[in-house]
Amino acid sequence: MLRNNVVLAVFKRNVQSYFSGVLGYLFIVVFVVAGAFAAFNQQFFANNQANLDQLSLWYPLLLLFIIPAITMGAWADEKKMGTDELLFTMPASDLEILLGKFLAVLAVYTIALLFSVTHIFVLWSIGNPDIGVMFTTYFGYWLAGASLLAAGMFASALTSSTTVAFVLGTVICAVPVFIGQVAPSSNLIQGLSLVEQFQDFSAGVLPLGSILYFISLAVMMLYLNRILITRRHWSAQEQNSMGLQYLVRTVSLAVILISANVIVSYGSSRIDMTSEKVYSLSQTTKDLIAKIDEKNPITIEAFISPEVSREYVPIRKRLIGLLREYNQLGGKRLQVRFVDVVPFSKEEEEARLLNISPQRVQTERGGRAFVDTIFMGAVVKSGTDEVVIPFFNVGTPIEYELTRSIRTVSKDERLTVGILNTDASIFGGLNMGQGGNQPPWLIVSELKKQYKVEQVSPDSPISDTAYDVLIAVLPSSLTQPQLKNLVDYVKKGKPTLICDDPLPVYGGGRGIQNAPRMPKPSPGGGMFGMRQPPPTPKADEGRLTSLLNVLQIAWDNGEVVFDYFNPHPEFAEVVRPELIFISPKSGTRSAFSLNSNITSGLQEILTFFPGSIRPRKDRDLNFEPLLRTGPNSGLLAWGEITSPFFNSIRIAQEPPRVIDEHAHVLAAHITSTPKSKEKNINVIFVADADLISDELFNIRERQAFGLKIDNVTFLLNCVDQLAGDDSYIALRKRREKHRTLTLVERETSVFVKERNEEREKATKDAEAKLSEARDRLKAERDKIEQDKSLDNRTKQIMLRMAEENESRRLEVDEAKIDREKQQQIEKIKAQTERQIREIEDRIRWYAILVPPFPAILLGICFLFFRMKNENQNISPDRRLKK
DSSP: OOOHHHHHHHHHHHHHHHTTSHHHHHHHHHHHHHHHHHHTSHHHHHHTOSSOHHHHHHHHHHHHHHHHHHHTTTTHHHHHHTHHHHHHTSSOOHHHHHHHHHHHHHHHHHHHHHHTTHHHHHHHHHSOOOHHHHHHHHHHHHHHHHHHHHHHHHHHTTOSOHHHHHHHHHHHHHHHHHGGGTOTTOHHHHHTOHHHHHHHHHHTEEEHHHHHHHHHHHHHHHHHHHHHHHGGGSOGGGHHHHHHHHHHHHHHHHHHHHHHHHHHHTSOOEEEOSTTOTTSOOHHHHHHHHTSOTTSOEEEEEEEOSSOOGGGHHHHHHHHHHHHHHHHHHTTSEEEEEEEOOTTSHHHHHHHHTTOOOEEEEEEETTEEEEEEEOEEEEEEOSSOEEEEOOOOTTOOHHHHHHHHHHHHHSSOOOEEEEEOOTTOTTOEEEGGGTEEEOOOHHHHHHHTTSEEEEEOTTSOOOSSSOSEEEEEOGGGSOHHHHHHHHHHHHTTOOEEEEOOSSOOTTTTGGGGGOTTSOOOOOOOOOTTOOOOOOOOOGGGGTOHHHHHHHTEEEOTTOEEEEOOOSOGGGTTTSOTTEEEEOGGGSOTTSBOSSOTTTTTOOOEEEESOOOEEEOTTOOSEEEEEEEOOSSEEEEOHHHHEEEETTEEEEOSSOOOOOOOOOOEEEEEEEOOTTOSSTTOEEEEESOSGGGSHHHHHHHHHTGGGOOOOHHHHHHHHHHHHHTOOTTHHHHTOSOOOOOOHHHHHHHHHHHHHHHHHHHHHHHHHHHHHHHHHHHHHHHHHHHHHOTTSOHHHHHHHHHHHHHHHHHHHHHHHHHHHHHHHHHHHHHHHHHHHHHHHHHHHHHHHHHHSTTHHHHHHHHHHHHHHHHHHHHTSOGGGSOOO
């Protein structure tokens, strides 16, 4: 039986020994400083996220330094100084001594880790981190370090040299740290990786399986420690037999621990510590499962590859965990069937027949590139309906997809969404003007998971009973009779979502041909050189005048909005201002309407070359803005943003942007009021069709470039709100809050504003110089024309010569002025970047120098008191006389 007083005595002896010299404090200071360098590096500022992801990325490597530094003297110093024999002759068992030493090194590591908690205080001073994520992250740090401490002690027990113990400790601890890189595609090997087991902690989750892994690793290494310190009891004759016996015991213990970890890994027990509880089932899901009729049970068939690429491991793990929670809650109402999809198997054929779409992912193994085919989809079905989720991608909201599908199949009927046929070709099909056969937009398959989706022809009056919501994308491309049918439908008070765009660029830019100010493409039909029939003109010349009159709004079909706000510093130089990020961080608090169920809770939307809508002054309809730009925005006319290019147009790279400091409205919900002349109007108008394009849909699905945008969420919320079914909206918006470095944003925004003002000034100066050059040409022409001494022929000759001379001069002046303008803009940009870097460097050095200060102060105090105590114990007659 363990005696606590003995364990405590060994514990105190070792802790006091570690902190009796300066070396212990030095290791702690180096550990904290190294952690600060890792946590607050340049990538930290580029990501603009208030978290410790960068420290978590490097922390396993930091452990390879701090753990051997703490444990290298645990046994080696005892052997070196010969105190090990004295220690083991004390009235204490081997296990009590082992536990006392382990608790001592664990206390030292805990103290070092507590000193590094200053990273959180620094993070709190410059941003708004999630305190729950900070707790789980540091708890993960503590568990990871605790498990490796036992390994470090094992290395120290192998030698009497602290230097050798440090090297051996680093090598042994490197095994669980780097083992995952040996076989990246093996789930078993990945399960033994410390890095892999730590991922959930850094995300804000306390997983039972990972906690058991760290405990198992510590128990295993402590058992090896015990074997080494008990060897002294073996006689020479027993060496071989005892060694074999303990080898069998060690292997048996390893098998038991690994088996326990494998069994627990199939469960879903975990604690979600994030503020938004995004890793646990919501109450909405629980209530829905409880309402499922047992007579019409629901089955989820999950087709999941047993081996996936490394970037998909967290998604697979979370998907399986959530499905097990669904299965556990469902009982007889809902059952989950897991299908391991191995390549070229019957399971793969079954998955493909059910329209489960595999994802081809390029990965690397053993220095060679491979393309893996990954299945990670599900079919949710009841006796009357089924929904297919083809693939759970990195950005797919898993719980929302599953819960929505469950609710969809549990109902007998779905609501119907009609999509109006326009030149946008949402349903795809043969389109000779855009390069042959085009596939349907991805948003169509997304809507089909919840609604019945039907094509609607604009050539005849639209049924006012067939559709719960009508979606019209680019109605500016309609002909006059077609637009009249749409306007009549809207006047009847039918819910309608309208997305139009002054400069659509979907489909890799081919959408430009459908811009409202571009002529309607030819319908085709000219064969073998025969002349094609002329296209039918667009209604109102693409201005949507009749529709805008009904909605009582103003929209310029050639006016494009720009906004200098960019919440992602890593893209500051590659994303032009016409690619607009909508976010409350822009300086417009109502960037997302806080009063609308559609937008409240959204965090970021990305739009490409959108337009702006404004309510008319004499309106009697309610105009509720949903999306607004920031104050550093403005408008570009059609002639400023585009220029002719053969039979089409091209987009100007550096148009003359002038900030007007207005928050421009990109989307609004327009409804009737009791005083309205038009009753029951219920329309959402979005001045951007690219917002729901495949390009932005893929960014959302893959979280490409690290972007977590809410474009698809916004569109589906609009459809649900118009349909009068808002049960999914709260669940759809459920994700972790976008937490940024508010201090950095606040300080750098001043310089960004100054840069924009200087850029505008440079543009205006260039325009003034060009205007002056053009005025010279006009003045020269007027002078010749007003000279009465010249006859008409002479005037024509002189005018032509003057125009040629001034045109050449004007070309030279334009090139020179443009060059000077670009040089000025580059100079302004470089100066602003330096100022921003200075702010980041100042904060970075603050973040690096502040954390080790408490440890340094404590070390100095300890040294002072130690010297004072030493002087007090020296006899006065032995002290040095001055």
